[in-house]
Amino acid sequence: xxxxxxFIQATAGAALAxxxxxxxxxxxxxxxxxxxxxxxxxxxSGDVEASLKVGGxxxxxxxxxxxxxxxxxxxxxxxxxxxxxxxEEVLARxxxxxxxxxxxxxxxxxxSIAAMNAGKDVYCEKPMVQRLAFGPPVxxxxxxxxxxxxxxxxxxxxxxxxxxxxxxxxxxxGEFNMVEAWWDRNSAIGAWQYxxxxxxxxxxxxWERFQGRAPHHxxxxxxxxxxxxxxxxxxxxxxxxxxxxxxxxxxxxxSMGPTxxxxxxxxxxxxxxxxxxxxxxxxxxxxxxxxHPAFNLALRVNFEDGSSENQGFxxxxxxxxxxxxxxxxxxxxxxxxxxxxxIDTFANATQKEFLKDxxxxxxxxxxxxxxxxxxxxxxxLPPPGYSDHLDHHKNFIQAVRTRKPVIExxxxxxxxxxxxxxxxxSYFEQKECKWDPVGMKQV
Ligand SMILES: NC(=O)c1ccc[n+]([C@@H]2O[C@H](COP(=O)([O-])OP(=O)(O)OC[C@H]3O[C@@H](n4cnc5c(N)ncnc54)[C@H](O)[C@@H]3O)[C@@H](O)[C@H]2O)c1
Numbered sequence: 001x002x003x004x005x006x007f008i009q010a011t012a013g014a015a016l017a018x019x020x021x022x023x024x025x026x027x028x029x030x031x032x033x034x035x036x037x038x039x040x041x042x043x044x045s046g047d048v049e050a051s052l053k054v055g056g057x058x059x060x061x062x063x064x065x066x067x068x069x070x071x072x073x074x075x076x077x078x079x080x081x082x083x084x085x086x087x088e089e090v091l092a093r094x095x096x097x098x099x100x101x102x103x104x105x106x107x108x109x110x111x112s113i114a115a116m117n118a119g120k121d122v123y124c125e126k127p128m129v130q131r132l133a134f135g136p137p138v139x140x141x142x143x144x145x146x147x148x149x150x151x152x153x154x155x156x157x158x159x160x161x162x163x164x165x166x167x168x169x170x171x172x173x174g175e176f177n178m179v180e181a182w183w184d185r186n187s188a189i190g191a192w193q194y195x196x197x198x199x200x201x202x203x204x205x206x207w208e209r210f211q212g213r214a215p216h217h218x219x220x221x222x223x224x225x226x227x228x229x230x231x232x233x234x235x236x237x238x239x240x241x242x243x244x245x246x247x248x249x250x251x252x253x254x255s256m257g258p259t260x261x262x263x264x265x266x267x268x269x270x271x272x273x274x275x276x277x278x279x280x281x282x283x284x285x286x287x288x289x290x291x292h293p294a295f296n297l298a299l300r301v302n303f304e305d306g307s308s309e310n311q312g313f314x315x316x317x318x319x320x321x322x323x324x325x326x327x328x329x330x331x332x333x334x335x336x337x338x339x340x341x342x343i344d345t346f347a348n349a350t351q352k353e354f355l356k357d358x359x360x361x362x363x364x365x366x367x368x369x370x371x372x373x374x375x376x377x378x379x380x381l382p383p384p385g386y387s388d389h390l391d392h393h394k395n396f397i398q399a400v401r402t403r404k405p406v407i408e409x410x411x412x413x414x415x416x417x418x419x420x421x422x423x424x425x426s427y428f429e430q431k432e433c434k435w436d437p438v439g440m441k442q443v
Contacts, residue, residue: 044102
């Protein structure tokens with residue numbers, strides 16, 4: 001339900017933003033790229049730090065619906081940072097060149113579209129959208145406005161994933177036939193039990209704005225600070241974590257996505273009122289394309305695995321296995337020179353006849369030195385302290401300055417978010433879902 005107050009705010013905001021679009025700054029090489037942050041929580045704050053580390057950037061404005069985070073933005077980045085509960089006021093500022101959007105998922109599309117219409121470049125956190133229907137309008141807005149838009153799945157900027165891409169292209173594991181990807185956790189914070197500030201109330205939080213177009217509920221601080229636990233605002237483990245696995249994998253293999261998704265799971269441990277699963281498994285079919293063979297993908301997130309958090313990928317091929325974790329590891333076992341036989345239950349004469357034929361086909365020979373392989377796995381590690389997150393922000397700021405394309409545009413972002421959202425649909429509706437990865441729509 002849209003309240004009258006909302007309508008007035010939204011209309012005023014749109015008008016302000018439209019004025020700003022015509023007054024867009026030209027950034028000369030010596031100028032800072034002036035950034036703003038919308039959604040000053042954990043990731044948004046990390047995004048600002050990464051963006052400032054890129055250099056040649058300056059934070060000028062922030063918006064959040066919780067006053068405490070606006071106060072802390074000034075404590076952390078300076079009293080001159082403009083703050084507002086209303087992101088439209090940030091978008092209307094001519095001194096803002098680019099915005100980082102790190103709100104809960106249900107606001108991503110709306111704020112991204114408003115920002116691009118206001119003439120701002122956008123770095124929007126993953127998943128690009130909360131619902132399948134919200135994807136195409138973001139892609140259209142980016143095309144129509146010509147603004148730069150980077151989606152925040154930093155793995156696609158990672159040298160680790162680039163190395164994996166190179167190794168795969170060199171054929172180190174032969175033709176891959178399956179990929180396993182997982183992200184297991186074993187902690188309350190890992191399971192999204194984030195801290196709730198003692199001053200949280202409807203005085204300090206704009207609850208109506210937080211909810212936006214989500215179904216309306218009475219104020220509940222858990223919904224604000226632990227929004228991932230609710231389908232109304234988040235996208236479950238699929239949108240939170242599968243999406244990183246999709247984006248990383250699509251980058252490594254050059255894929256547009258699967259054609260079929262089936263997911264199952266349950267809320268097994270964290271029975272804290274959440275309405276999303278804490279354990280989820282998904283199976284996806286990828287058809288053969290110009291860049292990869294047909295293969296199957298198995299995804300897993302388990303928020304109570306009884307061990308330590310770990311995440312990774314295994315690309316399984318005819319000649320070996322490539323694992324991505326901290327770095328990339330290739331394990332290969334020499335292929336057998338001959339298939340062997342199981343003849344000892346046959347009659348003696350039959351065994352003899354079999355062996356004669358077999359040895360004609362596979363003459364006994366000393367293996368050549370080429371059959372020798374290193375015993376250890378081959379490992380490639382990034383330099384200590386390497387940050388793909390910083391690289392992803394560098395890629396964005398460079399694109400803002402040069403107007404050259406980013407590494408993760410909305411089409412790539414939606415091709416990663418789409419199958420993750422389909423996994424949710426499959427889980428909640430208990431059915432398999434079909435997807436057109438080229439047209440980016442459910443079929
Ligand atoms: N790329 C990554 O590795 C990564 C990691 C963590 C989170 N994320 C993504 O970043 C986003 C934020 O996650 P988080 O963990 O920082 O959540 P968070 O709850 O810490 O922060 C979200 C902030 O947005 C504010 N907010 C809510 N509605 C708003 C609105 N209408 N206008 C302005 N502010 C609003 C909230 O008050 C809160 O401060 C999510 O989409 C999440 O998926 C990405």
